[in-house]
Amino acid sequence: MLLAGCLLSAPAFANTGIDETWPEPIRHLALQGLQVQDSFPVGDSLIGWIVRAGQQEQLLYTTQDGEFLINGVVLDAQGQDLTRQHQRDYLAQPDWxxxxxxxxxxxxxxxxxxxxxxxxxxxxxxxxxxxxxxxxxxxxxxxxxxxxxxxxxxxxxxxxxxxxxxxxxxxxxxxxxxxxxxxxxxxxxxxxxxxxxxxxxxxxxxxxxxxxxxxxxxxxxxxxxxxxxxxxxxxxxxxxxxxxxxxxxxxxxxxxxxxxxxxxxx
Incomplete structure (x- = not known):
């Protein structure tokens, strides 16, 4: 939890290319131009999405039923930061x-x-x-x-x-x-x-x-x-x-x- 800062809200995008099998939240963002590059399972509850906005990649998550989208940090039952690990595994890492x-x-x-x-x-x-x-x-x-x-x-x-x-x-x-x-x-x-x-x-x-x-x-x-x-x-x-x-x-x-x-x- 961020106690001494200003939190980001959901992003705005601009691009095309929609697959009707994607869950509704991802299709909605794709209509605004989000580029969807790949997806991967996160346990039995979530799906991770590798997406691109402009020149930058990022991670989003949806629930398996496709009803909810998560734009933020996902922790496992032990409190480990899964999002940071997924960033290392799936995204090109920016540098200095x-x-x-x-x-x-x-x-x-x-x-x-x-x-x-x-x-x-x-x-x-x-x-x-x-x-x-x-x-x-x-x-x-x-x-x-x-x-x-x-x-x-x-x-x-x-x-x-x-x-x-x-x-x-x-x-x-x-x-x-x-x-x-x-x-x-x-x-x-x-x-x-x-x-x-x-x-x-x-x-x-x-x-x-x-x-x-x-x-x-x-x-x-x-x-x-x-x-x-x-x-x-x-x-x-x-x-x-x-x-x-x-x-x-x-x-x-x-x-x-x-x-x-x-x-x-x-």
């Missing part, structure tokens, strides 16, 4: 390079050497919805680490509220001003970024790509964190982290000055 080519907003390190050149000691990627309050808390917690050499990459998605799409599209459309716009929005959550309907539509594919990438990593809400450890192993977490854990994963000292809103995460 997929994040580097995502549609993102980068906040560079503020650490410099004697020549005034920027020094980046760590990188961190976060999927966020601009209107997710937990994404804002993550932003507040991470800002002081930029002075210690942290480079932040924010990958916007839009699902939480009707205005999420406008705000996320406006951030991506603002190009060189995106980091400043993000700063303004996170400091003043009531900020309304400006973008017309044509501008929103122009960013639709980028936002869909970001959502597909997030699902490909098996992440289910915002903020979702992705980082590499000292061995180069990719790690993920969904939801707001406690402050000591942030310091630990970054391998950087915890800031001495604390935003009042973050006190409960000490």
């Amino acid at each position: 390079s997929a994040l580097a080519s995502s549609h993102k907003i980068t906040e560079p390190s503020l650490l410099t050497n004697e020549a005034g050149e920027t020094i980046s000691q760590r990188e961190l990627y976060l999927f966020f919805d601009p209107l997710c309050p937990f994404s804002r808390l993550a932003w507040l917690a991470l800002q002081p680490y930029r002075e210690q050499g942290l480079t932040l990459h924010w990958i916007p998605i839009a699902y939480l509220q009707p205005d999420s799409r406008l705000q996320a599209a406006a951030l991506l459309a603002s190009a060189d001003q995106a980091a400043d716009q993000l700063h303004q929005l996170m400091r003043e959550p009531s900020t309304q970024l400006e973008l017309d309907a044509a501008g929103i539509q122009a960013q639709a594919a980028a936002l869909q790509d970001n959502m597909g990438l997030m699902r490909a990593f098996g992440l289910s809400g915002t903020p979702s964190w992705i980082w590499q450890d000292e061995q180069g192993q990719l790690n993920t977490h969904t939801g707001m982290l406690r402050l000591p854990r942030i310091s630990e994963l970054l391998d950087l000292p915890q800031p001495s000055v604390l935003e009042p809103e973050l006190i409960r995460y000490r």
Whole structure:
């Protein structure tokens, strides 16, 4: 259960190709453009579906009677995460390079050497919805680490509220001003970024790509964190982290000055 984050709802798709033997929930999504690639049994109760939305694959499940669709994590009787295992077994796994080519907003390190050149000691990627309050808390917690050499990459998605799409599209459309716009929005959550309907539509594919990438990593809400450890192993977490854990994963000292809103995460 996600206790400190904003959960994803069911996805929206766009493609064709329908088999009448598929259960009704899968046929319904296929009418919206979902590409169904394969299926497999999950015990006696469920069927797993390997599906594609745009360039990204993901897993869905239906009950054997075809009445219900599950878009989320499936656990067995012992509490083991079957979905994560199925992702490893059936889906092509995204890697660090997929994040580097995502549609993102980068906040560079503020650490410099004697020549005034920027020094980046760590990188961190976060999927966020601009209107997710937990994404804002993550932003507040991470800002002081930029002075210690942290480079932040924010990958916007839009699902939480009707205005999420406008705000996320406006951030991506603002190009060189995106980091400043993000700063303004996170400091003043009531900020309304400006973008017309044509501008929103122009960013639709980028936002869909970001959502597909997030699902490909098996992440289910915002903020979702992705980082590499000292061995180069990719790690993920969904939801707001406690402050000591942030310091630990970054391998950087915890800031001495604390935003009042973050006190409960000490």
